[in-house]
Amino acid sequence: MNAQPKRTIDVTSWAAEITALATAAPAHEKEAIRCFQAAMRPYLEDPSRLRTLLGKIAAPGTDQVARLALIARARNFVSVEEIQNLVDNESVQISLE
Amino acid sequence: MSLITIEDETIECKFAIPGLAFEANVHFPARSPLEMSKLASSPGPLISDYVTHERGFAYGTYGIHVGQEDRLTFFGDVEGKITGYFVDCRADSPARRTKVLIEFSPSLARRLIVPQGVAHTFDGLEFVVTRDEPIWYMDEGNPDYNIDNDLVSVPREAPLEDFPLVRVNQRRLSDEGHRLFSRFQQRVLNSPVGYSQREKVTVAGESRYILLSHKTWTDRFEAEFADLLADSSPIQGVEVRKNAFALTGPNSYTVVPSYSHCISDVLSFVPNLHFRGQFKVHSRGEVSLCALNPVHEDVVFDLLDLREASPTRGARHRLSLRLDPRHSIRIPAGVAHCMDGRERLFVRCEQRFFVGDHEPRLDLPKIGSDVRWLSAPNLDCASEAIDVPELELPDSAMALLARLEIENFSKTQNQPGGGNPAQWRSL
Numbered sequence: 442m443n444a445q446p447k448r449t450i451d452v453t454s455w456a457a458e459i460t461a462l463a464t465a466a467p468a469h470e471k472e473a474i475r476c477f478q479a480a481m482r483p484y485l486e487d488p489s490r491l492r493t494l495l496g497k498i499a500a501p502g503t504d505q506v507a508r509l510a511l512i513a514r515a516r517n518f519v520s521v522e523e524i525q526n527l528v529d530n531e532s533v534q535i536s537l538e
Numbered sequence: 539m540s541l542i543t544i545e546d547e548t549i550e551c552k553f554a555i556p557g558l559a560f561e562a563n564v565h566f567p568a569r570s571p572l573e574m575s576k577l578a579s580s581p582g583p584l585i586s587d588y589v590t591h592e593r594g595f596a597y598g599t600y601g602i603h604v605g606q607e608d609r610l611t612f613f614g615d616v617e618g619k620i621t622g623y624f625v626d627c628r629a630d631s632p633a634r635r636t637k638v639l640i641e642f643s644p645s646l647a648r649r650l651i652v653p654q655g656v657a658h659t660f661d662g663l664e665f666v667v668t669r670d671e672p673i674w675y676m677d678e679g680n681p682d683y684n685i686d687n688d689l690v691s692v693p694r695e696a697p698l699e700d701f702p703l704v705r706v707n708q709r710r711l712s713d714e715g716h717r718l719f720s721r722f723q724q725r726v727l728n729s730p731v732g733y734s735q736r737e738k739v740t741v742a743g744e745s746r747y748i749l750l751s752h753k754t755w756t757d758r759f760e761a762e763f764a765d766l767l768a769d770s771s772p773i774q775g776v777e778v779r780k781n782a783f784a785l786t787g788p789n790s791y792t793v794v795p796s797y798s799h800c801i802s803d804v805l806s807f808v809p810n811l812h813f814r815g816q817f818k819v820h821s822r823g824e825v826s827l828c829a830l831n832p833v834h835e836d837v838v839f840d841l842l843d844l845r846e847a848s849p850t851r852g853a854r855h856r857l858s859l860r861l862d863p864r865h866s867i868r869i870p871a872g873v874a875h876c877m878d879g880r881e882r883l884f885v886r887c888e889q890r891f892f893v894g895d896h897e898p899r900l901d902l903p904k905i906g907s908d909v910r911w912l913s914a915p916n917l918d919c920a921s922e923a924i925d926v927p928e929l930e931l932p933d934s935a936m937a938l939l940a941r942l943e944i945e946n947f948s949k950t951q952n953q954p955g956g957g958n959p960a961q962w963r964s965l
Binding site: 448449450455458459466480490492494495496497513518519520521523534536537 | 678
């Protein structure tokens with residue numbers, strides 16, 4: 442699959458900050474923080490995967506992304522490569538989560 | 539499916555989808571066009587993000603958040619009409635796949651609560667700014683949850699039976715956890731990127747998620763604002779700074795907090811009417827101002843350094859600025875400022891407060907009441923000199939101040955007749 446754009450995000454301290462948060466938290470808050478820690482773990486192990494850490498509704502679907510999304514929803518792909526072949530490298534990037 | 543029309547006077551309202559509701563904001567309305575109205579934080583973790591919507595903006599999908607409750611305030615042209623579409627996609631909801639349509643106008647006075655697991659989309663958002671005060675929930679092993687992109691997309695034309703049923707996260711993150719997560723967002727978005735569309739696909743019989751990202755949303759920010767950022771003002775500490783933001787359209791932005799405390803207010807005013815040539819100065823507060831709505835003319839900042847110990851004491855500088863959601867102007871405590879502009883602004887105001895090491899300082903106003911107005915012809919830097927304090931209030935104290943403001947507002951609202959509006963502005 443096409444790689445996401447590389448950005449240098451320094452996450453060196455992040456694991457320690459989450460651990461400190463968990464340590465200081467009262468008992469009833471620890472489980473949520475532990476889940477937060479687990480959710481962040483893949484991104485702390487590979488910070489290049491980080492993009493936004495946001496939850497927003499998707500961008501306006503009036504261009505190639507919208508067309509790709511329509512195709513992607515409608516088909517049962519045999520392989521990851523099949524998805525990759527949909528990509529117009531100039532305007533859209535597809536990455537597998 | 540009938541459309542529910544929400545009147546402008548309606549502040550609180552519930553709907554057939556459990557948890558979907560309008561609630562009252564902590565809003566201090568202006569009593570005259572000369573005044574500034576203020577929208578303060580809502581009760582909760584006190585985090586505010588802002589989403590701008592460009593000309594022609596239109597959503598192509600519904601979005602479902604699995605780990606985020608949205609608390610949305612819409613501001614812009616109060617004559618405008620927004621239509622919201624909602625479908626309950628929570629697997630365990632008694633109202634699953636219930637659809638609700640709501641029509642309403644932008645208003646600072648109310649916020650719309652959209653629970654996690656409720657698919658939502660909107661029409662009519664062109665030039666509208668949305669404040670989101672998210673509440674985040676965590677869980678483990680939820681296949682629909684991605685902390686880097688909490689979105690499940692559903693086509694707008696999908697029939698109700700095709701809306702997915704999702705398992706929502708259950709464990710609310712602590713307020714401190716919210717602030718840590720927001721600080722992570724700030725660090726990530728210091729290098730802006732486009733927000734990706736997340737779609738569920740089937741590969742070899744297995745459900746997977748893919749991310750579709752626009753490569754053509756080239757952000758011209760660095761080129762456009764290089765001069766502005768490099769050389770803001772000769773007055774020490776006055777600077778124009780880049781915000782942390784993501785692109786949620788070619789010219790639409792999601793702006794996240796600049797400070798570690800994550801707290802901001804929204805101020806609505808017309809600079810010419812509010813300032814009328816007078817200078818405003820904070821003795822204890824640094825302000826960071828960011829205009830969220832489209833602005834077509836430069837705003838002129840007339841700045842005067844009144845700080846006793848400043849190397850630029852007495853310096854005066856006029857800065858002409860085309861305000862933009864992607865940057866903020868930071869004005870230190872003790873620097874008086876007058877703004878000149880004809881357009882109504884919706885401004886994100888972030889602050890840091892400072893105290894001295896020997897309080898109470900009788901020569902300074904109290905925190906939250908530290909605004910003074912100075913008349914330009916009578917400005918005498920020597921007599922108006924301010925010995926600004928230097929100890930920054932920690933984030934916990936900033937949060938306490940914000941909560942006190944919310945509590946005071948609630949008390950005055952519960953008084954017969956809603957209380958004296960003059961009492962609302964307690965902080």
